[in-house]
Amino acid sequence: MEWEYSPAPESRAIADIKDRYMPFIDGAFKEGGGEDRDTISPGTGERLSTVSTVNAADIDRAVKAARRAYQNVWSTMPGAERGKYLFRIARAVAERSRELAVVETLDNGKPIKETRDFDVPATAQHFFYHAGWADKLQHLGLGPAPHPLGVAGQVIPWNFPLLMAAWKIAPALATGNTVVIKPAETTPLSILVLAEIIADADLPPGVVNIITGAGDVGSMLVNHAGIDKVAFTGSTAVGRRIQRELAGTGRKITLELGGKGANIIFEDAAQDQAVEGIINGIFFNQGQVCCAGSRLLVQESIADEFIERLKQRVETLRVGDPMDKNTDVGAINSEAQLGRIRGHMDAGRAEGAELWSSSCPLPKNGYYLSPSIFTNATPSMRIAREEIFGPILTTMTFRTPDEAVIKANNSPYGLSAGVWTEKGSRAMGMAVALRAGVIWDNTFNRFDPTASFGGYKESGFGREGGPSGLAAYLDTDDEAVTR
């Protein structure tokens, strides 16, 4: 029997996409001095809108506006008042949530059910959580009156454009810093809608400045002499470069970089739940997630049967129009990213791994890939070592828990890991043994503003969310100095 779904598209009109967007500097939307950039809707491959980008003079203006706002208003305002602004933003995000979800899906290519049920609600919650901290910083254990750092320069990626904006802006503002933030060049729209919300909330001009452009703009921002703090989420290669460029400046940095998360399935795992968790781990947001469970480690005794079961389930995933409410896997964010993922797939085949792809039909236009699984992979292969950042799962096997730990930890990355077992002591023991910043027992890809997130090793340093996320924006250096 065929089970066809009728199309269930969300309305594009709700997004009210404008023909042109501008950077938001010192409380106003003004034309930037850089080249215009078109932003493409990955679901169709068509132009969505045009964005005015900034030049060096605009960046300078934004940093100066942030400095003025820091000195004159934001750092001297009582924490309770700062908090009230953030509460306002949280409420307004919730009020405009349907619009934001559609904007995000159109600009990013991720399924509407993800933006609607995760990205946007999590954004509102992130502001709400941090709003409450603004007048309680003395309870963090960082001294009686922890001091903000000043102006934060922030650069965020394209995989969760709105949520990453919240992860950066909310803690910076709650702790009394002001920000200049740059979204990725392929996904500038949702943060510019957030800018409207910020303006409507009457946030003092200059407290949040949003500058648009590509990597060169980000590089100019983090190297700007007027910045006191740098927060970056993105690739390990760029993170490394930022750390190197800022060597010797004394500027506080937090980096949230790449990952190659191990998802470990023991023979006693609840297999149907594990299958769902693996799918969530690698196909959520088309696998374009730094903490994706991209290395599947299955205990040898169940491997063949389990991977067969996994393939059967992946076969049922609906890939297609991100705006359709029934879509499970949407579009890859850009043509360039699609090319990078395909390059990894070629490398995997060339090194001798076996590639299986879902037979689901793909739309003719737009940037799509079938969910795929590599088997017969070995730890030395590129597909087992390098971040693919796409809907491609690399599977390997293990025999003993010790071997699982060694294989999972055998990576320069250390962002996330998952453990699937019905034995509580083994789950908790593995959680201790795995060298990664976030461990999910019998679940995957869970996030909450109260729970800090961030990497070990080359996945970066510093945390976002929870009490330790606030420390990233405060002067925590309490060592006495003679001079």
Added chain:
Amino acid sequence: MSHLAVSKTYKLFVGGAFPRSESGRTYQAHDKKGNFMANAALASRKDLRDAVVAARKGFTAWSKATAYNRGQVIYRIAEMLEGRRTEFLELIMISTGAASKDATAEVDAAVDRLVHYAGWTDKLAAVMGSANPVSSPYFSYSTPEPTGVVGILAPSGSPLLGLISVIAPVITGGNACVVIAAEQDPCVAITFAEVVATSDVPAGVINILTGRTSELAPHLAAHADVNALDVTGADGELRQSLEQAAAETVKRVYRPKGIPDFTAAPGTARLRAFLEIKTVWHPTGALALSGGTSY
């Protein structure tokens, strides 16, 4: 007949043993007046790499030890140091020219610093960790864990207190370290290694090299199996180039904002610099929902 003094051969401290430099090189340490004190081992790049291997092994043992055990071991270092205070007093007075009163203050403070950190090991999780009231049916907690192998450039000018003030917070968190001793203070550093060697500290947790900081530090900063770097003992251009090298493997770098005052209460910045926060999620299922959440 008067006793002819038997002087000590100062060697390196690597993996719980006292080897000479594999290079066979030594350099002369002088006292404040410029007189010859001793020949110290001039560690090579190979010695440094051996020390990192030893530290990785030490880390495995030390990070698995209970917090209570780590506290007792660090307290034991304080006990052993107290027992050899006369030796350190003399060494400090000779090498730095300090008055007896100042040298006494330094040794006292060094012992007290170790006792301070001995009491930290089993409080880190309570102070720096959290139970996370997530808005979904999961039990979630965040807890500090050691960063791994930490490279330390020991400060000069305070041969014992400075050395202990940079080592103690690192091992308190469960890390292992490779220390490059201040170039002019090899005798104090290696004598402290003898204290460590008799304090039940697992082999490899603390490794101390003597030699030229400018020669060794770049290799320490660039080593791919070193997770973090404390650049207290380097300044100016060397510090900047070390930070650049550290970026290649995204090392955590602790960089004091000035010349640290080790006589002051230490704060927590050095502890935090070498701790990672791990967040764990575990489902609580339908029971948590029917019974209300646990928070």
